[in-house]
Amino acid sequence: MRTRDPRPNLDRDRIVRTALAVIDRDGVAGLTMRKFGAELGVDPMAVYYYLPDKGALFDAVVEAVHDEMGELEVGPDATWQSVVWEASQRMRTVLRRHPHTVPLIGTRPVLSPKMLAASDRLIGQLVDTGLTAATALNILACVRAFTIGYLLIEVGVPAGPPIEKAGEVGDVMAGYPALAAGMAQGYDPDRQFDLGLRALVDGWVASAGSGH
Amino acid sequence: MRTRDPRPNLDRDRIVRTALAVIDRDGVAGLTMRKFGAELGVDPMAVYYYLPDKGALFDAVVEAVHDEMGELEVGPDATWQSVVWEASQRMRTVLRRHPHTVPLIGTRPVLSPKMLAASDRLIGQLVDTGLTAATALNILACVRAFTIGYLLIEVGVPAGPPIEKAGEVGDVMAGYPALAAGMAQGYDPDRQFDLGLRALVDGWVASAGSGH
DNA sequence: ACCTGAACACCGTTCAAGT
DNA sequence: ACCTGAACACCGTTCAAGT
Numbered sequence: 001m002r003t004r005d006p007r008p009n010l011d012r013d014r015i016v017r018t019a020l021a022v023i024d025r026d027g028v029a030g031l032t033m034r035k036f037g038a039e040l041g042v043d044p045m046a047v048y049y050y051l052p053d054k055g056a057l058f059d060a061v062v063e064a065v066h067d068e069m070g071e072l073e074v075g076p077d078a079t080w081q082s083v084v085w086e087a088s089q090r091m092r093t094v095l096r097r098h099p100h101t102v103p104l105i106g107t108r109p110v111l112s113p114k115m116l117a118a119s120d121r122l123i124g125q126l127v128d129t130g131l132t133a134a135t136a137l138n139i140l141a142c143v144r145a146f147t148i149g150y151l152l153i154e155v156g157v158p159a160g161p162p163i164e165k166a167g168e169v170g171d172v173m174a175g176y177p178a179l180a181a182g183m184a185q186g187y188d189p190d191r192q193f194d195l196g197l198r199a200l201v202d203g204w205v206a207s208a209g210s211g212h
Numbered sequence: 213m214r215t216r217d218p219r220p221n222l223d224r225d226r227i228v229r230t231a232l233a234v235i236d237r238d239g240v241a242g243l244t245m246r247k248f249g250a251e252l253g254v255d256p257m258a259v260y261y262y263l264p265d266k267g268a269l270f271d272a273v274v275e276a277v278h279d280e281m282g283e284l285e286v287g288p289d290a291t292w293q294s295v296v297w298e299a300s301q302r303m304r305t306v307l308r309r310h311p312h313t314v315p316l317i318g319t320r321p322v323l324s325p326k327m328l329a330a331s332d333r334l335i336g337q338l339v340d341t342g343l344t345a346a347t348a349l350n351i352l353a354c355v356r357a358f359t360i361g362y363l364l365i366e367v368g369v370p371a372g373p374p375i376e377k378a379g380e381v382g383d384v385m386a387g388y389p390a391l392a393a394g395m396a397q398g399y400d401p402d403r404q405f406d407l408g409l410r411a412l413v414d415g416w417v418a419s420a421g422s423g424h
Numbered sequence: 425a426c427c428t429g430a431a432c433a434c435c436g437t438t439c440a441a442g443t
Numbered sequence: 444a445c446c447t448g449a450a451c452a453c454c455g456t457t458c459a460a461g462t
Contacts, residue, residue, distance in 0.1 A: 033455060043428045103319050106364045120388035127390060137394030142408030149361020152318045176332035178339060182349030196354030203415020245436060255447050
């Protein structure tokens, strides 16, 4: 008895936004094309009119998440260190809003025009602060590796079937004194990350020069 | 007409070694329980006698790869920098032999006794060189993040269905001058990685002290 | 142009049964 | 103890068909 909307009730944007929402809620493995169709209120195969396959859907989600990072505005007195720092922190902030997408981001290097343009722009901004393009690319690759690698460990979302249980972590720690000592003060992932990022950025200056 | 071997022709070790070999050959998605049974020459369900499910098989593969890294022998004049450097390089070497396992390693933080013992040992070795346990854990986490993050980008193995094609990379680069300039000299992943790792290690000294 | 629905060729896993 | 085989409840995707 529902009136049918004569206009298409599906479009690429709605599909991608919904996919991201489903992944945020149910994880990557929780997004099946069949359940996804139900979520959208259409036949599961309707999605294939807009995207060739599930891989393309994942790539589109990766792009959507990257879009959420926006563009960096760089002041005239910015250093390359400040630009790199800001880029990394922003990536971290956005990915912590979408923890289930981290394995996707780390694993699907989308080479769409939009993604390439974003990289090109960022490298250009780094070059403007005095780096060579090659050095900019190098440090960006390293900082990205650190950022997503750290998030991967931090969120610890298994990509496949569930992980074997290992009992109470607290109990297990008893047999590993150095590990236990290291974790005695508790651990603050943000602080740890900041220390690592700072080391990576500052260390580049100390050991490799600033690109000229 | 074949004579049946009266002894079990399956054991956990053979299962795990074969699984790693299959993943090396066909990728993670190429390992299905049904094909895996055929590979082993048994009914697919035979594996379930030794491991509860596919996730446990993946965890066992992760452990097997970690085992391949072996233990670090640390001389009396070793610095924490040399220990961390060696641990990272060894991880990189082993994972480059098993590129398809990288997403698995990055995504399945196995907490088995063996893995915990290995971490405990390494932290202990770092403490012996003068670091506090907390600092050792922190820098280890950061170096691991960098190492697997870098490998993840480097090997670029899609975890899900195949990636959307983006035409010839060379052609596409035309519209992205900074990117093109950065890649003009070609790129040497080993050198890039070494620079990043060195920055991370040296930077830690410069900005956070050496733990006392 | 946009969506449906049946069909195909797969999956992982449970469970009772065989030896 | 160790392995089999049928069965269950799913998958992603193709393709012809509907409107």
